[in-house]
Amino acid sequence: MPGVEEIKNNLISKLRYSLCLDLKDATHADIFNALALTIRDFQLDSFFATKHYQKEAKSKRLYYLSMEFLLGQSLRNNLMNLGLYPAAHQALNELGFDFEDITAEEPDAALGNGGLGRLAACFIDSMATLDIAASGHGIKYEYGLFKQSIQHGRQVEQPDDWHSTHSPWLIDHHSQLMLIPIGGHIEESEDIDGNYNPMWMDWRVIVGVPHDYFVTGYGGKTVNKLRLYSAAASDSFDVHIFNRGDYLRAVSQKIASENISKILYPADEIQSGKELRLTQEYFLVACTLRDIFQEFTDKSDDITALPDAVAIQLNDTHPALAIVEMMRILVDEHRLDWDAAWDITQKTCAFTNHTLMPEALETWPVTLFEKLLPRHLQIIYEINHRFLADVAEKWPDRPELLASLSLFEERGEKKIRMAHLAIVGSHKVNGVAKLHSELIKQDLVPNFYFISPEKFTNQTNGVTPRRWIQQANTQLATFLTRQLGAGWVTDLDKLQRLKKLANDSGVVEEIQSIKLHNKQALCRLIASRQGIKVDPLAMFDSQVKRIHEYKRQLLNVLHVIHLYLGIVESGNTLIQPKVHLFSGKAAPGYAMAKLIIQLINEVARTVNNDPRTKGQLSVLFLEDYKVSLAEHIIPATDLSEQISTAGTEASGTSNMKFSMNGALTIGTMDGANIEIRDAVGAENFYLFGATAAEINTHRATGSHNQIYHSNPVIRETVDALVSGRFNLDKSLFQPIYRMLTEGDHYCHLLDFDSYRLAQHQVLTDFSQPQQWHQKALLNIAGMGSFSSDRTIKGYASEIWGITC
Ligand code: 26W
Numbered sequence: 071m072p073g074v075e076e077i078k079n080n081l082i083s084k085l086r087y088s089l090c091l092d093l094k095d096a097t098h099a100d101i102f103n104a105l106a107l108t109i110r111d112f113q114l115d116s117f118f119a120t121k122h123y124q125k126e127a128k129s130k131r132l133y134y135l136s137m138e139f140l141l142g143q144s145l146r147n148n149l150m151n152l153g154l155y156p157a158a159h160q161a162l163n164e165l166g167f168d169f170e171d172i173t174a175e176e177p178d179a180a181l182g183n184g185g186l187g188r189l190a191a192c193f194i195d196s197m198a199t200l201d202i203a204a205s206g207h208g209i210k211y212e213y214g215l216f217k218q219s220i221q222h223g224r225q226v227e228q229p230d231d232w233h234s235t236h237s238p239w240l241i242d243h244h245s246q247l248m249l250i251p252i253g254g255h256i257e258e259s260e261d262i263d264g265n266y267n268p269m270w271m272d273w274r275v276i277v278g279v280p281h282d283y284f285v286t287g288y289g290g291k292t293v294n295k296l297r298l299y300s301a302a303a304s305d306s307f308d309v310h311i312f313n314r315g316d317y318l319r320a321v322s323q324k325i326a327s328e329n330i331s332k333i334l335y336p337a338d339e340i341q342s343g344k345e346l347r348l349t350q351e352y353f354l355v356a357c358t359l360r361d362i363f364q365e366f367t368d369k370s371d372d373i374t375a376l377p378d379a380v381a382i383q384l385n386d387t388h389p390a391l392a393i394v395e396m397m398r399i400l401v402d403e404h405r406l407d408w409d410a411a412w413d414i415t416q417k418t419c420a421f422t423n424h425t426l427m428p429e430a431l432e433t434w435p436v437t438l439f440e441k442l443l444p445r446h447l448q449i450i451y452e453i454n455h456r457f458l459a460d461v462a463e464k465w466p467d468r469p470e471l472l473a474s475l476s477l478f479e480e481r482g483e484k485k486i487r488m489a490h491l492a493i494v495g496s497h498k499v500n501g502v503a504k505l506h507s508e509l510i511k512q513d514l515v516p517n518f519y520f521i522s523p524e525k526f527t528n529q530t531n532g533v534t535p536r537r538w539i540q541q542a543n544t545q546l547a548t549f550l551t552r553q554l555g556a557g558w559v560t561d562l563d564k565l566q567r568l569k570k571l572a573n574d575s576g577v578v579e580e581i582q583s584i585k586l587h588n589k590q591a592l593c594r595l596i597a598s599r600q601g602i603k604v605d606p607l608a609m610f611d612s613q614v615k616r617i618h619e620y621k622r623q624l625l626n627v628l629h630v631i632h633l634y635l636g637i638v639e640s641g642n643t644l645i646q647p648k649v650h651l652f653s654g655k656a657a658p659g660y661a662m663a664k665l666i667i668q669l670i671n672e673v674a675r676t677v678n679n680d681p682r683t684k685g686q687l688s689v690l691f692l693e694d695y696k697v698s699l700a701e702h703i704i705p706a707t708d709l710s711e712q713i714s715t716a717g718t719e720a721s722g723t724s725n726m727k728f729s730m731n732g733a734l735t736i737g738t739m740d741g742a743n744i745e746i747r748d749a750v751g752a753e754n755f756y757l758f759g760a761t762a763a764e765i766n767t768h769r770a771t772g773s774h775n776q777i778y779h780s781n782p783v784i785r786e787t788v789d790a791l792v793s794g795r796f797n798l799d800k801s802l803f804q805p806i807y808r809m810l811t812e813g814d815h816y817c818h819l820l821d822f823d824s825y826r827l828a829q830h831q832v833l834t835d836f837s838q839p840q841q842w843h844q845k846a847l848l849n850i851a852g853m854g855s856f857s858s859d860r861t862i863k864g865y866a867s868e869i870w871g872i873t874c
Pocket of ligand 1: 176183184185186187188337338339340341342386424425430431432502531719720721722741
């Protein structure tokens with residue numbers, strides 16, 4: 071294990087020989103880069119050892135394909151997992167630098183939108199920690215998720231040039247370029263035996279460049295890699311066009327190729343339908359499969375043994391083309407017959423669904439698809455033909471099954487249904503929380519469940535305790551280690567032993583003082599970022615996540631308006647002072663979500679500037695939500711808002727992070743909230759709202775749209791939106807008013823009263839600190855099974871056939 075001197079010497083040498091800088095001239099950013107390069111060398115030593123070990127052990131390999139990996143910062147996490155944190159801390163101090171100043175220099179790697187991307191980041195941490203031979207595969211976007219600022223209450227987007235100075239964590243492998251064909255057309259032909267042998271002709275080439283990011287498992291024993299591909303133009307192809315004298319076309323093709331990895335699509339839960347996005351998805355899949363086949367054929371020449379050596383997990387449908395590309399490689403390149411190829415493909419691939427929102431389900435127009443991937447389209451037709459023939463044979467009396475199961479949507483413009491492709495080509499399909507997995511079977515694809523019930527399973531999400539407790543909440547981590555020993559970091563079930571301490575008032579007071587410490591730290595951050603002073607003794611109530619109607623930030627802000635009106639119109643006094651924190655980004659094209667951001671900001675301005683609310687109520691919208699900001703907000707929160715309409719949030723993962731950091735939850739019967747409530751005890755969770763079944767009933771009758779007219783408290787609150795109270799332009803929030811009173815699909819008003827009562831109970835309980843923090847302790851104690859280590863063990867044993 072390297073010591074302080076070694077780290078210091080290596081750091082200085084990195085500064086000098088890799089960055090060409092002298093210590094005395096180095097900025098904090100330079101020191102960050104030099105330290106990261108130093109640490110990366112230690113990772114590499116373990117990486118080679120891991121590679122050797124995994125090869126010797128002939129470990130089955132897992133390939134995790136995801137269009138998003140929301141990594142955030144890496145320095146502190148790597149130091150902790152390698153066991154180098156104290157030494158690096160001291161080394162920096164001895165060189166005259168403050169550790170916090172240096173770590174704060176690291177830009178977040180925001181290669182993801184939200185839940186799905188952050189889950190992938192937690193998973194690669196857990197896979198390395200569990201010593202699984204695994205790699206993540208994604209795209210090295212030049213621009214990650216946009217940066218958000220708030221100007222005049224509105225979201226403004228700026229590009230996230232995270233990579234302009236080149237991330238020190240990435241190693242580029244220009245010697246391992248991969249050539250990816252795209253475009254062209256099919257020429258029908260026969261091979262020498264007279265078999266149908268279509269030729270894919272006139273394609274152009276995109277070049278994939280792999281970049282490796284090293285993933286250190288806790289303890290530093292296993293170091294896996296996350297491989298991110300960037301796209302470049304092929305020189306040889308350029309020469310081809312140049313020779314024809316078409317210089318401008320050659321250059322524009324080159325730019326087009328490079329654009330493929332330029333930017334992450336910023337819309338979650340709504341599919342773009344854009345050619346560039348489809349190209350990105352294919353690019354990821356094609357690059358990854360080249361790696362998979364290369365690695366496999368290096369050690370085996372029996373291609374039929376592939377499913378014993380390889381498992382592929384598809385993170386939603388975005389990489390579902392892996393199924394088709396695998397078939398193309400097996401049939402066209404390895405010359406396998408169709409059935410053998412299909413057997414290998416199905417046994418290798420598995421698919422995770424992350425959303426029930428209909429607008430998020432991917433479909434691609436056949437015409438667009440054919441232009442880019444003519445051979446793949448042929449293969450999809452063949453998969454569909456054989457699949458439907460099989461269904462027709464097994465269920466001859468159910469002809470209606472065929473249209474509903476087909477890989478093609480035939481109504482309107484003909485489209486490929488990517489979820490159907492992913493289900494048909496996988497041996498397992500999982501949801502990400504118990505309720506979600508049930509709804510997949512009952513509502514999303516009931517006919518697939520009917521024909522292949524054995525495929526469907528659940529793997530409830532989890533989060534890594536290394537980042538979300540040990541790194542984000544160092545005081546809590548120290549407390550846990552003192553109470554439970556150091557083993558909790560990799561065995562989170564140990565948390566349940568805290569239950570027996572719940573009646574120890576000294577322990578409960580300690581939980582309270584840890585929370586206060588974290589709140590004070592957040593107050594300093596808020597003061598420096600936003601110039602606003604908040605009282606750390608107030609209750610901190612947080613809702614931080616993407617802004618979306620189904621997540622119902624609007625319900626939260628309506629309740630804030632209700633409290634505000636109570637103070638200024640009825641002279642009420644809150645039982646306890648409250649700070650409402652909001653943070654999150656809206657997709658740039660999502661007008662309603664952007665208007666909700668504006669409403670929150672206008673309510674914040676009004677409430678915070680009104681002297682009558684002083685010392686009682688304040689509202690903050692923290693700009694530019696990202697992983698590193700979440701690491702500050704979550705440990706400092708008293709109340710976690712998990713208030714989506716029941717049946718809409720697949721799982722949620724911030725709900726887990728909050729609860730394991732000692733926040734209490736106010737939440738609906740949705741996603742993983744249900745399992746969290748069971749785990750921490752119903753008496754330590756503020757449940758409200760209609761169930762998924764009740765929501766369905768209300769939507770069917772339309773009764774939820776009548777509530778505005780029949781409930782005066784609600785009417786007063788909703789009317790305030792168009793009263794000019796929050797903005798001189800009375801029409802500004804009219805679209806929200808109309809939605810709530812005419813077509814409230816997410817049932818805000820239906821749940822309003824129940825939410826209001828639950829919130830009242832929260833404040834009452836918060837005024838009893840001992841009881842409140844006892845509940846907080848019981849939340850922490852109950853959260854052991856929400857470690858992503860538990861989730862990954864589930865995938866490994868039930869889906870991948872990997873023992874760990
Ligand atoms: C095609 C556009 C697009 C992009 C991303 C559609 C949908 C998505 C994701 C599936 C959205 C997402 O992040 N889903 C979230 O996944 C988390 C991890 O499983 C869950 O905890 C969240 O409930 C779910 O919304």
